[in-house]
Amino acid sequence: MSKGNALHSDQQQSYRIETDPLGEKAVPLDAYYGIHTARALENFPVSERAANRHLFSSIVIIKKAAAMTTGKLTLIPAPVSRAIILACDEILGGALTDQFLVDALQGGAGTSTHMNVNEVVANRAIELLGGQKGDYSLVHPLDHVNCCQSTNDVYPTALRIAAISLLRPLSEAFASLQEALQRKEQEFADILKLGRTQLMDALPMMAGQEFGAYAKAVARDRWRLYKAEERLREIHLGGTAIGTGLGAPRAYIYQVTEVLQDLTGMGLCRSEFPIDPTQNMDVFVEVSGLLKAAAVNLLKIANDLRLLASGPAGGLGEYRLPAVQAGSSVMAGKVNPVMAEMAGLVAMRVIANDSAIAWAAAGGQLELNAFSPLIAESLLESLEILTHAVQLFEQRCIRGITVNKEQCEKHLQQSTVLATALVPHLGYELASEIAKTAQNEGKTVETLVLERGLLTDDQVRRILSPLQITKPGIPGI
Template sequence: MKYRVEQDSLGQRQVPASAYYGIQTLRAMENFQVTGIPISHYPRQIQGLACIKKAAALVNMELGLLDPAMGEAIVKACHEVRAGLLDDQFSVDVIQGGAGTSVNMNMNEVLANRALEILGHSKGEYTFCHPNNHVNLSQSTNDVYPTCLRLSSIWTGQDLIRALYRLRQGFDAKGAEFSDVIKMGRTQLQDAVPMTLGQEFSAYGVTIGEDIQRLEEVLDLLLEINMGGTAIGTGINTKPGYAPMVCEQLAHITGLPLVKSADLVEASSDTGVFVQLSGVLKRIAVKLSKICNDLRLLSSGPFAGLNEINLPPMQPGSSIMPGKVNPVIPEVVNQVCFRVIGNDLTVTMAAEAGQLELNVFEPIIAFNIFQSMDMLTRASVILRERCLLGITANRERCLELVHGSAGIVTILVPYLGYDEAACIAKEAQCSGRAAYDLILEKGIMTSSLLKDILDPAKMTGPRMIPRERKYDRLQG
C-alpha cells in the first residue's frame, strides 16, 4: 500500500495515499475501536454535515473570507458527499471522545482532499485547501455537530413517521375488516364485556396516530440550531452577520424552516431537545411493545390458548416440537422496543452529564437516537408487512368465548341491579352453566327480552337504559 505523510500538532503519520480522510481521522479510527459501527452506518448524519459545510462555504465566499475557486471546489465536494459517493471514507466509530470533533474533522479532511483533486492538486497538499483553515472556516465542532444531529434527526424522524403512518393505516384497515367480529373484552386478563375485534384493532391505530403527533411536535423543536455560535456560543472567529446568514443558507439547502437559536450560548450547552426526542421514541416503543404483547396473547394456543386471531406463519417454531409456529414478528418487535427503552436511559444520563458550556457526550446521544429511530422504522415496516396484513380472525371462536362467559351479565345491571347480576355471574362461574340459561330458569326475564338485551352486537356501544328497573321497584 502506498502512503502519504501528514502532520498535526502531535507529529507525523502515514496515511493511505488513496484515502480522502487525513491524519486526525486516522488517529480517531485507531483510538475509538469501540462498537465497530462507523458513522457512515447512519448516512443521514453524513448528509447533514455536507449540507452544513456547503452553507458555510457559500457564506464565507459571500463575506469575502474564502477564495471563490477554492470555495466552489468545496461546494462541489459537498455535493458528492451528500450524494453518498464517498461514504466509505467515514470510518470513525459512532462512539468517540472529543464531543464529535473526530466526526467534524473526518468531514473536513474528506472535503479538503476531494476539493484539492478538483483544483488539480494531490491529496494532502493542504496549502491549497486546508481542512481547518478553509473547510472549517467560521465554524467549530460545537456548532457544526449539534446542528448536524438536529438535521439528521429530523430526516430520520420523518422516515419513522412515514413508517408509523403506514402501520396505522394497516390497523385501521383491520379495524374495518373485523368490525362485525364479536369477542370478549378483557381487563386484568379476566373477562370484562363484549366488544368487536374491529374496535380493538382500531384502537391500536388511534394510539399509533397519537404517537405520530408527538413525534411531529418534537421534530419541530429540532429546527432551532446554534450555527454561528462556534466554540461556546459567543461566535468567536466569525464575521458580524455570519450566524444569521449561515442559518438562512442552510435552510435553503435543506428545505427545512431552520431558525437561529435566540441564545447561542445556551443552545451550545443544552441537549434537552434530544432528551425529549428520546422520550417520544420510548413512548412509541412502549406502545408498539404493548400492541405486540396483545397480538401474541390473542393468537395464543392455538388449541390451549385464546386463539381469537391467526398470525401469518413465518417459519417453523421449534427444533424439537413438530408443527409448532411461534409469533416471531411480534417477538422481534418487542425486542426492538426493549432496546429503544434502554437507549432512552443512555440519552438521559449523557444529557445530564454535560458540564458548563458544552456537553461532550453528544456522540452517544446521537448513536442511541439514530439507532432507536432506525430500528423503530424497520420494526414498523416488518410488523405491518410480515404480520399485520396477514392477520385473520377466528370468528366462531370469538363468539363461542362470548356466549360462554359470565361477563355478559354486566349488561343486566341497569335492569337487575349490581348485586343480583353479581349473584348470577358467580353461579354461572361455579356451575359452569351459561348465564343466559340460569336467568331463564329462574324466571327473572322473558326469553324475548333476554335475547334482545344479551345480543352481543348491541353490547358493543351505548344503548338506551330502561326507565323502570327491577332494583328500583325492590328498593321502593
C-alpha cells in the same frame, strides 16, 4: 496539521506522513481522511461501527453551506470554495462513503466525526484542484473547510438536520400503521369477543373496537412525531466554540443559516442565544421521549397480539397472525409471532436508548456536552429502527391478521361476564349469584335466567344483544 505532504522514504507507495501538534502520523496513501481521523481510529475502536451515515451526510451539507457562504464573503478563495462545494456534492451523491470510519462511540464531543468529514472533503477538493491528497497548502481541513465553524456548532446542528430527515418517514410510517389498524377496525366491526382486564374475563367487545383503540394510540404518536420536528429547527451554526460566535462574522452567521435552509428544504431558524443550544441537549431528550412514548404503544400492541394469537391449541387463539417463517428447528410445524416479537424488541431498544440519551444530556458540563456522540448514535438509531420496525409490522403482520370467530364465540359463551348486563335488571347480588352458579354448573348465564323465569326470552335477547352490550347505556332499555 501539516500544510505539506511527505511520502515515507521506505514505503513510498503505501502511506504518507502528516503532522499535527502531537507529532507525525502515517496515513494510508490512498486515504481521503487525514491525521486526526487516523488518530481517532486508533483511539476509539469501541463498537466497530462508524457514526451514523445520516450524521455524516448532514455534516457534509453544512460544509457545503459554509463553503458557499465563506466563498461569497471572500473569507476563503473562490477556487477553494468551488472545489469544496464540488467535493461535497460528490459525497452527497454517494462517493467516498467508505472514508467515514470514526467509531460512533468516541470522546471529544464529536470532534473526530467532524474532522473525519473536514479531512475527506479537503482531500477530495485538493484532487479537484489538481493536487495530491495531503497537500493542505491547496485546501486545508481547518483553514478552509472549517472556516467560521467549530465542532460545537456544526455537530449539534448536523444532528438536528439528521433527526428531522428521519422523523419525517417515521411519522409517515405511523400514519400508515394507523390506517391499517383502522381498516381492521372496520373489517372486524361486527365480531363479538371477550374483553379482558388484568388477564381475567371482562365485558364483551367488538374485535373492531380493540383495533380502534390501537389506532387511537398510534394516531397520537403520529401527531406527536409530526410536531416533534418543530423542536429541532432552531440551530446555532455560527456560534462556534461556546456559542459566543468568536471567529464567525455576523454576515456569515445570518447567511449560512439561509443557505442551509435552501439546501435542506427544512424550516431551520437561527438561535437568538446560541450559547443555549451549544451547551444544552434537552431538545434531544424531548424528542427521544416522544419516540419512547411511541415505542411503549408499539410494545403494548405487539404483546397484546402475541397473547391473543397464542396457541393454536393451548392458548387464546382468537386472532391469527400471518405465518411468515418456520418457528422451530426441532418442533415440526411450529410457527411463532416473529413480526410482533420484532416490533416488541425494537420498542425495547428505543426505550433503552431514551435512557442513554437522558443520562448523556444530563452529563453535560458548563459550556459543552462531551457525551453528544452517545446522544447522536442513540437518537438516530431509534429513529431508523423504529421506522423500519413499524413499516414491517404493518406490512407483514397487521395487514394479514384474521379473527377466529369460533374461538371468540366459544370464550364468550364459556364466560359468565354477561351477567354484568343483567345488573340493572336483577340487581348486583342476584346477577353475581347467577354468574357463580353458571360457572359451577357449566351453564350459560342466558340459560339460567330463562330456567328460573327471571326474564322473558325477548328481554334476554334484547339485553344481551351485541349492539347493546358493546356501547354506552343500559342494555335492554
